[in-house]
Amino acid sequence: xxxxxxxxxxxxxxxxxxxxxxxxxxxxxxxxxxxxxxxxxxxxxxxxxxxxxxxxxxxxxxxxxxxxxxxxxxxxxxxxxxxxxxxxxxxxxxxxxxxxxxxxxxxxxxxxxxxxxxxxxxxxxxxxxxxxxxxxxxxxxxxxxxxxxxxxxxxxxxxxxxxxxxxxxxxxxxxxxxxxxxxxxxxxxxxxxxxxxxxxxxxxxxxxxxxxxxxxxxxxxxxxxx
Amino acid sequence: xxxxxxxxxxxxxxxxxxxxxxxxxxxxxxxxxxxxxxxxxxxxxxxxxxxxxxxxxxxxxxxxxxxxxxxxxxxxxxxxxxxxxxxxxxxxxxxxxxxxxxxxxxxxxxxxxxxxxxxxxxxxxxxxxxxxxxxxxxxxxxxxxxxxxxxxxxxxxxxxxxxxxxxxxxxxxxxxxxxxxxxxxxxxxxxxxxxxxxxxxxxxxxxxxxxxxxxxxxxxxxxxxxxxxxxxxxxxxxxxxxxxxxxxxxxxxxxxxxxxxxxxxxxxxxxxxxxxxxxxxxxxxxxxxxxxxxxxxxxxxxxxxxxxxxxxxxxxxxxxxxxxxxxxxxxxxxxxxxxxxxxxxxxxxxxxxxxxxxxxxxxxxxxxxxxxxxxxxxxxxxxxxxxxxxxxxxxx
Numbered sequence: 232x233x234x235x236x237x238x239x240x241x242x243x244x245x246x247x248x249x250x251x252x253x254x255x256x257x258x259x260x261x262x263x264x265x266x267x268x269x270x271x272x273x274x275x276x277x278x279x280x281x282x283x284x285x286x287x288x289x290x291x292x293x294x295x296x297x298x299x300x301x302x303x304x305x306x307x308x309x310x311x312x313x314x315x316x317x318x319x320x321x322x323x324x325x326x327x328x329x330x331x332x333x334x335x336x337x338x339x340x341x342x343x344x345x346x347x348x349x350x351x352x353x354x355x356x357x358x359x360x361x362x363x364x365x366x367x368x369x370x371x372x373x374x375x376x377x378x379x380x381x382x383x384x385x386x387x388x389x390x391x392x393x394x395x396x397x398x399x400x401x402x403x404x405x406x407x408x409x410x411x412x413x414x415x416x417x418x419x420x421x422x423x424x425x426x427x428x429x430x431x432x433x434x435x436x437x438x439x440x441x442x443x444x445x446x447x448x449x450x451x452x453x454x455x456x457x
Numbered sequence: 458x459x460x461x462x463x464x465x466x467x468x469x470x471x472x473x474x475x476x477x478x479x480x481x482x483x484x485x486x487x488x489x490x491x492x493x494x495x496x497x498x499x500x501x502x503x504x505x506x507x508x509x510x511x512x513x514x515x516x517x518x519x520x521x522x523x524x525x526x527x528x529x530x531x532x533x534x535x536x537x538x539x540x541x542x543x544x545x546x547x548x549x550x551x552x553x554x555x556x557x558x559x560x561x562x563x564x565x566x567x568x569x570x571x572x573x574x575x576x577x578x579x580x581x582x583x584x585x586x587x588x589x590x591x592x593x594x595x596x597x598x599x600x601x602x603x604x605x606x607x608x609x610x611x612x613x614x615x616x617x618x619x620x621x622x623x624x625x626x627x628x629x630x631x632x633x634x635x636x637x638x639x640x641x642x643x644x645x646x647x648x649x650x651x652x653x654x655x656x657x658x659x660x661x662x663x664x665x666x667x668x669x670x671x672x673x674x675x676x677x678x679x680x681x682x683x684x685x686x687x688x689x690x691x692x693x694x695x696x697x698x699x700x701x702x703x704x705x706x707x708x709x710x711x712x713x714x715x716x717x718x719x720x721x722x723x724x725x726x727x728x729x730x731x732x733x734x735x736x737x738x739x740x741x742x743x744x745x746x747x748x749x750x751x752x753x754x755x756x757x758x759x760x761x762x763x764x765x766x767x768x769x770x771x772x773x774x775x776x777x778x779x780x781x782x783x784x785x786x787x788x789x790x791x792x793x794x795x796x797x798x799x800x801x802x803x804x805x806x807x808x809x810x811x812x813x814x815x816x817x818x819x820x821x822x823x824x825x826x827x828x829x830x831x832x833x834x835x836x837x838x839x840x841x842x843x844x845x846x847x848x849x850x851x852x853x
Contacts, residue, residue, distance in 0.1 A: 285847055288761070290761055290846050290847050291847060310766075311765065314760075314763055314764070314765050314766075315763065317761065317762065317763040318762065318763025318764075319763070321763075323761060323762060325850075329754075329757075329758045329761075329850065330758075331465075331755060331758055331759065332755060333465050333468040333469060333472070333755070334465070338461070342461065342762075343762060343763065345461045346762075346763050346764060346765075346768070347763075351461070390762070
């Protein structure tokens with residue numbers, strides 16, 4: 232029996248209605264990603280990478296077609312259920328880190344646990360995950376503005392991992408980092424994939440994309456090479 | 458351990474401390490205005506009520522008709538209780554004390570200073586039955602008078618001082634000699650306001666102002682307050698048997714009427730105090746909208762990593778609540794200080810200040826302040842929670 236894909240897009244399109252006319256960001260896209268896969272998404276600006284990531288991250292729904300994530304059709308579930316899936320199933324790593332500025336590094340990692348369990352973390356899991364991504368514990372009480380880019384991205388990865396999600400969505404995670412730190416971050420992401428996480432990575436860098444098992448090339452909202 | 462959303466709100470308030478402080482000052486002013494005004498009105502009511510209640514054993518009878526008469530062929534109208542009605546009242550009152558009173562207003566001159574006040578004509582032997590002479594003696598001769606405490610204080614009056622009555626500059630103004638100064642009566646429920654008045658013998662009054670055998674008011678002082686309604690009914694039966702000639706009232710109806718008026722005034726000044734809270738609400742709304750607009754990207758982050766809309770709403774409502782609770786606590790403390798000073802200055806007594814019906818305005822003001830703050834935060838919180846996370850993340 233064939234395994235059900237973790238992510239499945241069926242004829243999914245996304246059209247933005249602009250004053251200048253309709254803009255088709257994704258055009259009848261069909262895609263399957265299986266549990267444990269590492270997929271890189273590449274393509275020029277405006278090719279639809281961000282729109283695709285928004286659909287996969289459950290931040291948006293397609294104009295037509297269907298998006299299934301962990302067996303659920305995004306169109307059939309409520310906004311609150313999508314929020315809970317974003318919290319429990321998806322770990323999002325952004326290019327600009329997007330840490331919560333008013334919280335310390337430790338609290339940023341603890342935050343998804345609080346969202347899920349409605350209480351502060353007493354198990355030490357947040358600290359353990361921070362350690363696992365190579366973050367210096369002495370900096371745990373620092374606010375994001377007091378950390379370097381590499382340290383911020385480690386915190387962001389720890390935050391994405393802390394609720395043990397099935398899927399890691401990485402939107403150019405090395406884009407704001409120097410080369411050395413970028414490779415260190417990629418090592419962590421590859422390690423997570425080896426440990427069983429499904430990783431979907433958007434990148435412009437072919438060297439980074441080579442870490443993936445499969446590369447999807449997008450152009451004008453279509454998959455031109457997979 | 459504190460709720461993470463409450464913690465975020467506290468940190469946001471700390472981050473924008475000056476702005477938050479200024480917004481809270483608006484709430485402080487609103488709470489102080491409402492609490493102080495409420496306490497002032499209530500203390501005024503309680504004070505007046507206490508003074509009126511001391512004369513609760515008096516029935517007040519005033520004329521309810523206008524008589525048309527002719528003076529030197531010129532038609533004239535007057536109100537008053539005539540001799541026949543007075544006899545009926547005396548008859549109906551039985552053994553209770555009946556005091557007929559003449560009353561008008563006059564100008565007077567003490568030394569070289571002019572003044573204006575009430576003048577009462579009362580039989581000398583009736584005066585001690587309900588008025589207290591604080592200094593000097595009761596009137597003895599026809600040209601003696603008693604002076605109210607306010608006139609005595611204002612004119613620094615000494616016993617024996619002569620007071621000229623009538624319009625200043627008029628030739629042959631009559632004068633009376635001060636034989637005594639009355640104790641202050643405040644707002645008496647028997648309708649005889651003497652603090653700013655001169656009391657002369659009834660014969661002197663009718664010699665000067667006419668109205669012999671016509672009285673402006675008749676008071677019946679009861680031996681037993683429990684007989685109030687019986688005496689009122691008897692007078693009504695006797696005097697008003699054919700036509701409504703006199704109006705009969707007592708302290709309870711006057712207390713009700715005056716406290717109702719004071720209550721209306723209190724409500725009005727509370728409403729004025731409320732205006733400052735409306736201004737504060739606009740300020741809080743403005744601060745909350747600024748907070749939302751400055752934190753759009755943060756809101757986008759929260760929503761994109763799985764924060765529920767209700768949790769984002771809660772975070773901003775906590776922020777409004779913190780501003781409100783700070784304003785309410787400071788406002789509550791200041792209300793006690795300012796309210797005490799205002800009541801002391803305006804009423805002259807703070808004996809009712811700490812009674813529950815007065816002090817309750819402090820928690821009322823505080824609760825209203827907090828509720829106004831939370832209400833002001835509703836729209837900004839709703840706006841924050843309904844942001845599109847994609848657009849919010851893109852904002853810089």
